[in-house]
Amino acid sequence: xxxxxxxxxxxxxxxxxxxxxxxxxxxxxxxxxxxxxxxxxxxxxxxxxxxxxxxxxxxxxxxxxxxxxxxxxxxxxxxxxxxxxxxxxxxxxxxxxxxxxxxxxxxxxxxxxxxxxxxxxxxxxxxxxxxxxxxxxxxxxxxxxxxxxxxxxxxxxxxxxxxxxxxxxxxxxxxxxxxxxxxxxxxxxxxxxxxxxxxxxxxxxxxxxxxxxxxxxxxxxxxxxxxxxxxxxxxxxxxxxxxxxxxxxxxxxxxxxxxxxxxxxxxxxxxxxxxxxxxxxxxxxxxxxxxxxxxxxxxxxxx
Numbered sequence: 316x317x318x319x320x321x322x323x324x325x326x327x328x329x330x331x332x333x334x335x336x337x338x339x340x341x342x343x344x345x346x347x348x349x350x351x352x353x354x355x356x357x358x359x360x361x362x363x364x365x366x367x368x369x370x371x372x373x374x375x376x377x378x379x380x381x382x383x384x385x386x387x388x389x390x391x392x393x394x395x396x397x398x399x400x401x402x403x404x405x406x407x408x409x410x411x412x413x414x415x416x417x418x419x420x421x422x423x424x425x426x427x428x429x430x431x432x433x434x435x436x437x438x439x440x441x442x443x444x445x446x447x448x449x450x451x452x453x454x455x456x457x458x459x460x461x462x463x464x465x466x467x468x469x470x471x472x473x474x475x476x477x478x479x480x481x482x483x484x485x486x487x488x489x490x491x492x493x494x495x496x497x498x499x500x501x502x503x504x505x506x507x508x509x510x511x512x513x514x515x516x517x518x519x520x521x522x523x524x525x526x527x528x529x530x531x532x533x534x535x536x537x538x539x540x541x542x543x544x545x546x547x548x549x550x551x552x553x554x555x556x557x558x559x560x561x562x563x564x565x566x567x568x569x570x571x572x573x574x575x576x577x578x579x580x581x582x583x584x585x586x587x588x589x590x591x592x593x594x595x596x597x598x599x600x601x602x603x604x605x606x607x608x609x610x611x612x613x614x615x616x617x618x
Contacts, residue, residue: 339549340497342425342449343368345500347377349401351384351394359402359594364428364462380552388599389550392532396532396602396611399590403613405433406499407528411495412436416526417464418494420483422513423475423501426453435466442488444479447472475501476509480516492523495617498570500531507567514570518618525618527579529570532587533609540608548601571614579616587611 350365368421369377377440385391408419408429417439421427424443435441443450450470470488473479478595484490485605496517502510545551576580587606591598598606 335553337342339404341500341504343372343374343377345397346426347374347380348394348397348580350381351391352401354384355391355394355398358410359398360405360432362428363461364431364433364457365426365554367456368426368453371452385550387550388550389601392548392551392599392601392605393532394518396587397588398603399530399594400499400530400613402588402594402613403530404499404528405429407526407615408433408495409495409525412439412525416493416524418488418492420443420488420494420496422496422517423499424453425449425500427499430464430466430468431457431462433465435477437529438508439466440487441466441488442469442471442483444471444473444475444483474511477507478516480520483520488497490520491522493522493526494520495525496521496527498527498529498601502529502570503533504569505567510570511573514573514577518579521592521618523618526615527574527618528613529574530611530613532611544601544604544608548604551601551605551614570612571616574614579618581614581616585613587613604610 346362346365346368347361349362350369353361353363353365366381369381411419412435417436418427419435419439420442421429422444423450427443430441430443444577450472454470471479471483471486473482488494498513498517505513521527571581571584585593588598588603588611593604
């Protein structure tokens with residue numbers, strides 16, 4: 316009999332976290348994968364800030380893999396796949412600003428460094444929504460390095476499970492002007508009700524012409540299949556000792572269907588493998604196996 320925890324078993328309705336606990340640690344972990352991807356011979360993106368967060372956190376697992384990065388397809392699988400995800404959202408924001416949008420909202424911003432990495436047009440404001448402890452950690456690390464954002468970066472300290480719309484508008488967001496929203500990697504950690512509430516609030520704040528990008532490497536996760544993959548591909552290590560299945564919730568409504576039913580024009584949904592082909596890459600066998608049980612999903616839509 317499997318001893319894997321039920322989905323969401325380590326969660327409660329009003330739980331909170333910092334950068335080294337619960338859902339907050341997943342932001343640190345993804346930053347680690349971005350840092351490792353930046354070390355690859357031909358990275359799809361280069362996030363040179365990611366390694367700063369790992370160093371500041373003093374997390375022994377991530378510090379260890381950064382000090383001794385692997386080079387095989389198996390060892391580089393998750394850094395490679397998160398490189399694909401990062402590139403997808405980078406391209407989304409570049410396209411949105413080229414279309415004239417000057418408000419970007421990064422939902423559950425975590426350790427996202429796009430305000431510092433991307434070349435934003437003059438007059439762009441980047442709003443970052445996340446819990447106070449996450450934003451405080453990021454501001455401290457980047458402040459210590461003297462990093463300067465390339466747009467007006469505005470923090471919105473709020474819990475996505477509560478009424479954050481008011482805080483966003485109080486920070487200067489204009490719901491009468493088009494906006495671009497990224498919902499990256501957070502949906503697996505929300506209940507179905509919380510997910511629908513999130514999209515309802517985004518829709519209510521989005522003027523005509525607004526855009527949204529939604530995606531995650533794993534929209535679902537089968538822990539037993541992950542364990543089997545790590546047995547057959549011993550170089551793969553997704554998360555150290557973290558059990559993602561105990562932090563996520565299933566099942567949920569399909570976000571593409573929800574958006575299409577609520578006034579958004581949804582482009583064809585893509586997975587990681589299709590994005591790799593789009594970027595001129597041939598996914599190795601291990602990437603195909605990972606996608607078979609993680610069910611990656613990447614969505615773009617226009618209001």
